[in-house]
Amino acid sequence: xxxxxxxxxxxxxxxxxxxxxxxxxxxxxxxxxxxxxxxxxxxxxxxxxxxxxxxxxxxxxxxxxxxxxxxxxxxxxxxxxxxxxxxxxxxxxxxxxxxxxxxxxxxxxxxxx
Amino acid sequence: xxxxxxxxxxxxxxxxxxxxxxxxxxxxxxxxxxxxxxxxxxxxxxxxxxxxxxxxxxxxxxxxxxxxxxxxxxxxxxxxxxxxxxxxxxxxxxxxxxxxxxxxxxxxxxxxx
Numbered sequence: 211x212x213x214x215x216x217x218x219x220x221x222x223x224x225x226x227x228x229x230x231x232x233x234x235x236x237x238x239x240x241x242x243x244x245x246x247x248x249x250x251x252x253x254x255x256x257x258x259x260x261x262x263x264x265x266x267x268x269x270x271x272x273x274x275x276x277x278x279x280x281x282x283x284x285x286x287x288x289x290x291x292x293x294x295x296x297x298x299x300x301x302x303x304x305x306x307x308x309x310x311x312x313x314x315x316x317x318x319x320x321x322x323x
Numbered sequence: 324x325x326x327x328x329x330x331x332x333x334x335x336x337x338x339x340x341x342x343x344x345x346x347x348x349x350x351x352x353x354x355x356x357x358x359x360x361x362x363x364x365x366x367x368x369x370x371x372x373x374x375x376x377x378x379x380x381x382x383x384x385x386x387x388x389x390x391x392x393x394x395x396x397x398x399x400x401x402x403x404x405x406x407x408x409x410x411x412x413x414x415x416x417x418x419x420x421x422x423x424x425x426x427x428x429x430x431x432x433x434x435x436x
Contacts, residue, residue: 242423253327253413253427254366261423300365304423310380311425313365 212237212303214314222320225293231286231317233301243284244302244311245275254300260284271295296321326350329414329428336404337436344399344431346414355397356425357389358413366413372397373419401433409435 213236223229235241242261246254258269265277275286284301301314328347336342346355354373358366370379372391386408388400401408411432415425 244423246427251430251432253329253429254415254425255427256424259423310368310371313367315365316363318363 212241212305212309212312214301214303214312216299216301216314216317218317219315220318220320222322223291224322226290229286229288229291229295229319231299231301231319233284233286233314234282235284235301235303236282237303237305239305240277240279241303241305243275243277244304245269245273245284245286246300246302246313247271248298248300248316250297257286257299291319291321293321293323295319327414327416327426327428329412329431331431332429333432333434335434335436336401338405339403342401342404342433344401344412344414344433346397346399346428347395348416348426349395350416350418350426351394352416352418352426353394354417354419355391356415356417357387357397357399358415360411360413360430362410369399404433404435406435409433 215234244259245257248254257273258267260267260277267275273288298316300316302311304311330345356371357369360366369383391397411430413430414428417425
């Protein structure tokens with residue numbers, strides 16, 4: 211079965227600083243990979259996804275993620291963080307159409323002004 | 324223009340008193356999911372409907388049931404809520420056309436007294 215690991219439970223960055231959130235997955239083949247963001251008390255919003263092709267994926271709100279097969283990673287990045295980016299970020303994986311979406315435990319991002 | 328709507332936003336019930344959470348969608352998606360998310364944890368899939376076909380996760384307690392009377396609506400019934408069932412319940416929808424994108428509602432926060 212597939213699994214997702216987000217090593218960082220909580221990260222604090224200053225506004226304007228760069229950000230990288232880590233995600234590692236475990237699966238025998240290349241899964242479908244996603245990053246979702248959840249603001250407090252809200253549902254989840256898709257930031258970006260990777261299925262195949264270009265390993266650098268652009269998403270909404272200025273986020274990007276890079277798939278690295280050799281490292282089984284799909285890290286999320288943003289060059290300059292805004293205070294409104296403070297939220298919980300979930301990496302997720304599914305192994306194909308009709309398979310369930312499995313979430314990592316999340317990384318809580320705090321942004322200091 | 325909310326596309327996945329969950330009601331109520333907050334629900335308080337008593338220990339052992341049945342409760343129903345509702346989800347509606349305007350997207351005409353063929354798949355509807357129910358996730359349970361406890362504080363500071365990843366969303367955990369309870370079950371999903373693919374059209375009228377019900378798919379239960381193996382570790383979903385029997386205390387949780389679901390109904391989907393039509394494409395637009397899906398209900399989560401908790402027959403005898405325990406203190407451990409206090410959580411955020413998230414509904415999500417998907418159109419299985421290869422897009423692989425789930426649309427989430429804002430969730431219902433359930434408290435059990």
